[in-house]
Amino acid sequence: MRQWQINSNDGIDALELVETGSREPGPGEVRVKVHASSINFRDLSTIRDPASRNLPLPRVPNSDAAGEVTAVGEGVDGVAVGDRVASCFFADWEDGPCTPAAMASARGGAVDGVLAEEVILNARGVVPVPEHLDFVEAATLPCAALTAWNALAGVARVKAGDTVLLLGTGGVSIFALQFASIMGARAVVTSSSDDKLARVREMGAWKTVNYRVHPDWEKEVLDLTDGAGVDAVVEVGGAGTLERSIAATRVAGTIALIGVLTGGQIDPVNIMRKSIRLQGVYVGPRNLFLAMNRAIAQHRLRPVVHEVFSFDAARDAYHAMAAAGHFGKLVVRVAP
Numbered sequence: 477m478r479q480w481q482i483n484s485n486d487g488i489d490a491l492e493l494v495e496t497g498s499r500e501p502g503p504g505e506v507r508v509k510v511h512a513s514s515i516n517f518r519d520l521s522t523i524r525d526p527a528s529r530n531l532p533l534p535r536v537p538n539s540d541a542a543g544e545v546t547a548v549g550e551g552v553d554g555v556a557v558g559d560r561v562a563s564c565f566f567a568d569w570e571d572g573p574c575t576p577a578a579m580a581s582a583r584g585g586a587v588d589g590v591l592a593e594e595v596i597l598n599a600r601g602v603v604p605v606p607e608h609l610d611f612v613e614a615a616t617l618p619c620a621a622l623t624a625w626n627a628l629a630g631v632a633r634v635k636a637g638d639t640v641l642l643l644g645t646g647g648v649s650i651f652a653l654q655f656a657s658i659m660g661a662r663a664v665v666t667s668s669s670d671d672k673l674a675r676v677r678e679m680g681a682w683k684t685v686n687y688r689v690h691p692d693w694e695k696e697v698l699d700l701t702d703g704a705g706v707d708a709v710v711e712v713g714g715a716g717t718l719e720r721s722i723a724a725t726r727v728a729g730t731i732a733l734i735g736v737l738t739g740g741q742i743d744p745v746n747i748m749r750k751s752i753r754l755q756g757v758y759v760g761p762r763n764l765f766l767a768m769n770r771a772i773a774q775h776r777l778r779p780v781v782h783e784v785f786s787f788d789a790a791r792d793a794y795h796a797m798a799a800a801g802h803f804g805k806l807v808v809r810v811a812p
C-alpha cells in the first residue's frame with residue numbers, strides 16, 4: 477500500500493509517494509480502503525510549512541477521506557466490514573466544546589492524515605457516509621462541510637429569514653451557501669470573479685458582490701441590507717477581511733471566525749460597540765458531523781466538486797488550490 481508523505485519543509489513538489497506495509501486493525505480500530513481524499517486550504521498550508529507547526533516528519537497529509545471498511549479490530553461496535561465511511565477531522569472529539577485533547581488528534585496535522593491507499597482509524601473517528609453520495613463527494617465532508625455547518629447551525633444558529641454573508645467561493649463558503657439555502661436563509665456572497673458570482677446566483681445566492689471591483693465591499697453589503705447589516709458572517713478571510721465583516725454585521729450579530737486566507741491587523745472597537753459575538757470555529761465534533769449528514773441526506777444535497785485528480789497526481793491538487801481558480805472542492809481519487 478502507498479501513502480503520500482511530507483518529508484521536508486520544501487513544499488508541494490517535495491511530497492513523496494512511499495510504499496509502506498499494511499497492518500491489521502488493533503482494538504477499537506478499523507482498516508479503511510480509501511477511495512477519495514479532498515484537499516483543504518489547511519492541508520496546503522501544512523505542506524508548505526510543516527516546521528512552523530512542529531510536525532514530526534514524515535507526516536501523511538489531509539484530514540478528509542471516504543472509503544470502505546475492510547477489517548475491524550477487537551471491541552469495535554457499530555462499524556462493520558463493507559461499511560462506507562468518512563474520516564472525522566479530529567480522531568478524538570465526540571461532542572461538546574473543543575478541548576486540547578481534541579486538538580491534539582487533528583488528522584493530517586497533530587496526527588497522521590489519510591492521503592493513502594489504506595488507513596487504520598479509530599472506530600469512533602469515522603462516520604457513515606450519506607447513501608446518495610459517491611466516495612468523491614463524501615470525501616469533501618469532514619473539514620469544509622462540517623466547518624460551514626458548525627458556523628451556521630452551531631455558532632450562528634441561523635434560522636429561516638436570516639441573512640448571512642459568505643466570503644469567496646472556496647470549499648467552506650460553497651458548503652455554507654448550500655446549507656444557508658436549506659436553512660431558509662438568504663446569502664450574500666463575495667468573490668473576486670464575476671463568473672463565480674454568476675454560478676453562486678444560479679445556486680441560489682440572494683445577492684453578490686465582487687470584492688475586487690468593490691474593495692469597500694462592506695458598504696455594498698450594508699446597502700443591500702438597508703444599512704442594518706447581516707445576521708451572521710462565515711469569516712474565512714481572517715485579519716485582512718475581518719474589520720469589513722464587522723462593519724457588514726448587524727448590531728448583536730454573529731461572526732464565525734474560521735479562516736486565515738489574508739493577513740493584516742484589525743481594530744476591535746466595533747466588536748464592542750455593536751455587541752457583536754465573535755466566535756472561533758475549529759471544524760467540529762463527530763456528533764455534529766452525524767447531524768450534518770442527516771441534513772445532507774434529507775435534502776439530498778450534493779457537494780460541489782470542482783476537479784478530481786488521480787492519486788499519482790496528488791501534487792497537482794495542491795497546486796490547483798494554491799492557484800485559487802477553483803469553485804468548491806478539489807478531490808484526489810485514491811482508488812480507481
Ligand SMILES: NC(=O)c1ccc[n+]([C@@H]2O[C@H](COP(=O)([O-])OP(=O)(O)OC[C@H]3O[C@@H](n4cnc5c(N)ncnc54)[C@H](OP(=O)(O)O)[C@@H]3O)[C@@H](O)[C@H]2O)c1
Pocket residue numbers: 515516517518619620623643644645646647648649666667668669672687712713716717733734735736737738757758759760797800801802804
Ligand atoms: N477554522 C477551521 O476549522 C477551518 C476549517 C476549514 C477551513 N479553514 C480556513 O478557512 C479558509 C478557507 O478554507 P477553504 O478550504 O474553503 O479554502 P479555499 O477552498 O482555498 O478557498 C479559497 C477562496 O477564498 C476566497 N478568498 C481569498 N481571499 C479572499 C478575500 N480577501 N476575500 C474574500 N474571499 C477570499 C477566494 O474566492 P474567490 O475565488 O471567489 O475570490 C478563494 O478562491 C482557509 O483560511 C482555511 O485555512 C478553517
